Amino acid sequence: MGFPVVNGLRGIEFGTPGEFREELNSLVLVGEKRATSGTLEWDYRAHGEPIEHVGERLAVLNSDGEQIATIEATKVEIVRFKDVPDEFALAEGEGDLTGDEYRAGHLRYWSKQGLTITDETEIVLLYFDLVSQ
Secondary structure (H helix, E strand, O other), X not given: OOOOEEOOEEEEOOOOOOHHHHHHHHXXXXXXXXXXXXXXXXXXXXXXXXOOOOOOEEEEXXXXXXXXXXXEEEEEEEEEHHHOOHHHHHHHOOOOOOHHHHHHHHXXXXXXXXXXXXXXXXXXXXXXXXXXX
């Protein structure tokens, strides 16, 4: 399944549906979460989805698939998992202060999703601004 399209925009769904997604969405809405990441292989290539580009607007979706906000991509990078920088961990706004903390938390999350993540796994880093809610 590819990214849903809502109100003419490609949708973005943070985390897994339910409490976790709503928590992440809340961080976006208060301006604490200004970045997100996904695996190039499983989040993009497996679904035939293009990587976001600077200036692209995305519909932030809640657990019911409804648009609750719009964000705009400000920077997009592809890096190896082992190279996710501290700057990104801070911008993601999930409490990680360093790239090492980011890697530990995301390794746990993606492993629970059944993904095998190595130091060489390519990660898409998406930085964004909240445009409207």
